[in-house]
Amino acid sequence: MDWDERYARSGIGRPGPPSVLVGREDLVPTTGRALDVACGRGTVAVWLARRGLAVDAVDAAPAGLALGRELAAEEGVEVAWHEADLDSGLPFTALHHPPSLHAPRYDVVVCQRFRDPLLYPTLAGVLAPGGLLVITVLSSVGDTGGRFRAGPGELAGAFGHLDVIVDEEGGGEAHLVARRG
Ligand SMILES: C[S@@+](CC[C@H](N)C(=O)[O-])C[C@H]1O[C@@H](n2cnc3c(N)ncnc32)[C@H](O)[C@@H]1O
Numbered sequence: 001m002d003w004d005e006r007y008a009r010s011g012i013g014r015p016g017p018p019s020v021l022v023g024r025e026d027l028v029p030t031t032g033r034a035l036d037v038a039c040g041r042g043t044v045a046v047w048l049a050r051r052g053l054a055v056d057a058v059d060a061a062p063a064g065l066a067l068g069r070e071l072a073a074e075e076g077v078e079v080a081w082h083e084a085d086l087d088s089g090l091p092f093t094a095l096h097h098p099p100s101l102h103a104p105r106y107d108v109v110v111c112q113r114f115r116d117p118l119l120y121p122t123l124a125g126v127l128a129p130g131g132l133l134v135i136t137v138l139s140s141v142g143d144t145g146g147r148f149r150a151g152p153g154e155l156a157g158a159f160g161h162l163d164v165i166v167d168e169e170g171g172g173e174a175h176l177v178a179r180r181g
Helices: 003-010 044-049 062-075 117-125 153-161
Strands: 033-037 054-057 080-083 106-112 127-138 164-170 173-179
Touching: 003 062, 003 153, 033 044, 044 054, 044 062, 044 106, 062 080, 080 106, 106 117, 117 127, 117 153, 127 153, 153 164
Parallel strands: 033 054, 033 106, 054 080, 106 127
Antiparallel strands: 127 173, 164 173
């Protein structure tokens, strides 16, 4: 079943922080710009908007974005929804590889349960100074593995040049929270 079909069946969600930030919500600023990469049905994007951030949210699944729009309207917040295939990079940075001064910079970048190692440099590159990166991917650590899962240490290897706040692996997931200095 593809993502559009899943979203068509799942219905609207509830706003909520990225799972790795539950209990750590205070790491997220209440002003500035946020980017949610592979936002799905927009529960994190809407949570970020409710927190006070101006949010760009990107996903390839129109049904997910439609649920996000519905949730944002219900919660009375604005989110800029972008339908795009991330296999071609971030839509607004496609012309800026590596991101230049003209590319957007974000105070928060979230990428939860979507893994594309080719996108890692861009995710770090669009962080504003002091910006927070929050990423969760499927991991082979604590799982039987598979070609879609990150190997041990993948996130720390890709983002170790940032100031790492959380680096956890286990139970088939890897989480990293880090700040650009
Ligand atoms: C496991 S869901 C995660 C959704 C959301 N981040 C969350 O945590 O609830 C994976 C998401 O990645 C999106 N996705 C998969 N491949 C994509 C691609 N090439 N470009 C854009 N989005 C993609 C799917 O549409 C889906 O919404």
